[in-house]
Amino acid sequence: MNESPSRILVVDDEPSITEFVSYALKKEGFYTDVVDNGEDALALAMQNAYDLFVLDIMLPGMDGYELCRRLRAKTTAPVLFLSARDTELDKVVGLEIGGDDYLAKPFGVRELIARVRALLRRGNGGDFPGANHAITASGITLDEDAHTASGENGEIDLTPREFELLASLMKSAGKVVSREDLLRDAWGWEYLTETKTVDTHIKRLRDKIGAAGYDPGLVETVRGYGYRFKQ
CATH class of the missing domain: 3.40.50.2300 (Response regulator)
Known part of the structure; x- marks a missing residue:
C-alpha cells in the first residue's frame, strides 16, 4: 500500500x-x-x-x-x-x-x-512518506544521502554543483528541464538571473560522465529551452 x-x-x-x-x-x-x-x-x-x-x-x-x-x-x-x-x-x-x-x-x-x-x-520515528533517497535512470544510480552517482562502470566524480544538476535532471528523466529550473535547483533562488552558467556546468557534467565510462549523450540539449536526461 x-x-x-x-x-x-x-x-x-x-x-x-x-x-x-x-x-x-x-x-x-x-x-x-x-x-x-x-x-x-x-x-x-x-x-x-x-x-x-x-x-x-x-x-x-x-x-x-x-x-x-x-x-x-x-x-x-x-x-x-x-x-x-x-x-x-x-x-x-x-x-x-x-x-x-x-x-x-x-x-x-x-x-x-x-x-x-x-x-x-x-x-x-524513521522514514516518511514521500522519501526518495535514490534515483536510477539509464544505468546510473544517484544516492542523495551519500551524494554519489554510480553504475556498472563505477562512481562518477562530481562536484556538489554537478551533483545537484544531475539530480535535477534525473528526477525529471525523459522530460525537459529549463535552465531556469536548473538554476533554481542547483544554486537557489538568489541566482536566478544568469542562465549561461548552467551551460558551462552541463558541459563539465557531460565530461565527467564520459570520463567515468558512461555515455555523455545521456544529457541531451533541447535547443531554446534546456536539457533532458535520457530515461
Missing part, C-alpha cells in the same frame, strides 16, 4: 521565497500549501493535519515566533524557521519557543531538503 506524501505548510510573505521553497518541496514529492501570514496559517492548521511547518520569522501582523507558540498548542509537528536574522539569540529564541530547526537565508535547495527530511524522519 502506497502512503500519501508528507504535507507541509510554508508561511512566508516574500513571493520569491515561497515560490522557491514550494517548488523545491513539490519536486521532492511533498504536498505543499503556502500562505503569507500567521492568521491564515493558523486557520489552515486547524483544518489540516500537517507533518511539518516552514515559518519565516518576519511576518506581517503575527510574527513567526508567536505563530510557533500558537501552533505548539495544537500540534507536535516539527517547525523549521527561515530567517534573514542569523544571530545566536534569534536561533535560541526560536528553539526555546518550540521550533525544531533554524535555517538562515539565503540557503540552497539541498540544505533545505536535508533539513526537511531530517525533521520528518525525527517526527515519524
Whole structure:
C-alpha cells in the first residue's frame, strides 16, 4: 500500500521565497500549501493535519515566533524557521519557543531538503512518506544521502554543483528541464538571473560522465529551452 506524501505548510510573505521553497518541496514529492501570514496559517492548521511547518520569522501582523507558540498548542509537528536574522539569540529564541530547526537565508535547495527530511524522519520515528533517497535512470544510480552517482562502470566524480544538476535532471528523466529550473535547483533562488552558467556546468557534467565510462549523450540539449536526461 502506497502512503500519501508528507504535507507541509510554508508561511512566508516574500513571493520569491515561497515560490522557491514550494517548488523545491513539490519536486521532492511533498504536498505543499503556502500562505503569507500567521492568521491564515493558523486557520489552515486547524483544518489540516500537517507533518511539518516552514515559518519565516518576519511576518506581517503575527510574527513567526508567536505563530510557533500558537501552533505548539495544537500540534507536535516539527517547525523549521527561515530567517534573514542569523544571530545566536534569534536561533535560541526560536528553539526555546518550540521550533525544531533554524535555517538562515539565503540557503540552497539541498540544505533545505536535508533539513526537511531530517525533521520528518525525527517526527515519524524513521522514514516518511514521500522519501526518495535514490534515483536510477539509464544505468546510473544517484544516492542523495551519500551524494554519489554510480553504475556498472563505477562512481562518477562530481562536484556538489554537478551533483545537484544531475539530480535535477534525473528526477525529471525523459522530460525537459529549463535552465531556469536548473538554476533554481542547483544554486537557489538568489541566482536566478544568469542562465549561461548552467551551460558551462552541463558541459563539465557531460565530461565527467564520459570520463567515468558512461555515455555523455545521456544529457541531451533541447535547443531554446534546456536539457533532458535520457530515461
